[in-house]
Amino acid sequence: MAKKQVLVACGAGIATSTVVNSAIEEMAKENKIDVNLIQIKIAEVNTYVDTADLLVTTAMVKTAYPFPVINARSFLTGIGLEETKEEILKELKK
Amino acid sequence: MADFYLDENLVFLQAAGTREEILREMAENLVKEELVKTSFVTGVIEREKEYPTGLPTSSSLSVAIPHTDIEHVKKDAISIALLREPVAFQVMGEASMETPVSIIFMLAMQQSHAQLTLLRDLMDFLQNETTLQALFDSKTKEDVVKLIDRKLSLSASKGGDR
Numbered sequence: 358m359a360k361k362q363v364l365v366a367c368g369a370g371i372a373t374s375t376v377v378n379s380a381i382e383e384m385a386k387e388n389k390i391d392v393n394l395i396q397i398k399i400a401e402v403n404t405y406v407d408t409a410d411l412l413v414t415t416a417m418v419k420t421a422y423p424f425p426v427i428n429a430r431s432f433l434t435g436i437g438l439e440e441t442k443e444e445i446l447k448e449l450k451k
Numbered sequence: 452m453a454d455f456y457l458d459e460n461l462v463f464l465q466a467a468g469t470r471e472e473i474l475r476e477m478a479e480n481l482v483k484e485e486l487v488k489t490s491f492v493t494g495v496i497e498r499e500k501e502y503p504t505g506l507p508t509s510s511s512l513s514v515a516i517p518h519t520d521i522e523h524v525k526k527d528a529i530s531i532a533l534l535r536e537p538v539a540f541q542v543m544g545e546a547s548m549e550t551p552v553s554i555i556f557m558l559a560m561q562q563s564h565a566q567l568t569l570l571r572d573l574m575d576f577l578q579n580e581t582t583l584q585a586l587f588d589s590k591t592k593e594d595v596v597k598l599i600d601r602k603l604s605l606s607a608s609k610g611g612d613r
Contacts, residue, residue, distance in 0.1 A: 368502025371563045372518050373543070376570045396564060399502070416502050417544050430544050434506050435578035 361410040362393045370398035373415040377429045390449050411448045455605040456528040459592035463532035477530045477557045486528040487559050494519035505540030505550045510580035513550040515540045518558040530557040572603040
């Protein structure tokens with residue numbers, strides 16, 4: 358299975374994406390999946406539009422991308438976290 | 452890990468006003484305390500409009516974690532406001548959903564990706580109804596600082612005994 362490029366983005370690229378990034382890192386490790394995580398500002402997503410496999414973000418996405426986008430607010434609030442994790446795992450295992 | 456600054460001067464009890472007024476008061480106070488540059492004030496207010504930070508929690512207390520780009524910040528710090536009445540904030544990542552915020556954690560961070568421990572502690576804190584309510588019920592600024600200090604790894608030297 359090719360290594361997936363996963364973008365983790367928030368508004369400033371400093372706070373919430375840091376939390377989400379580390380949670381996905383752990384999740385991938387637990388499931389023995391090798392991922393290439395890139396933590397960015399949401400405004401920088403365009404740079405990776407040709408290479409990314411998945412975007413996980415706490416910010417609102419106004420653009421349509423050729424890869425799936427998963428809302429990551431549950432990593433912050435804990436509400437619906439298991440569902441979000443499953444959604445991400447499903448994409449990583451594709 | 453850099454230390455995170457918090458003292459009683461950064462705590463607001465019974466804060467009141469519009470969303471922007473409260474954010475401005477907190478941000479201007481961080482400027483006065485020489486923790487951020489003057490540009491932080493506009494930075495954090497504009498950022499909140501573009502990328503809102505309101506977070507509904509599992510308790511009845513919603514929170515917001517306003518912050519902005521690293522170049523406006525001089526020293527890592529956290530400012531906390533307990534609101535007299537809930538103030539509507541847009542929910543993070545949603546186009547048109549609002550949540551009535553009772554507690555604001557304004558974050559000043561001068562490095563990307565650097566404050567993972569603090570941020571994770573903060574999120575754990577938000578997910579715990581009991582501590583969130585205890586924070587909201589604080590009667591003095593000293594109580595707020597003590598509670599946050601105990602729950603969050605504000606400095607590397609104190610991080611071991613959580």
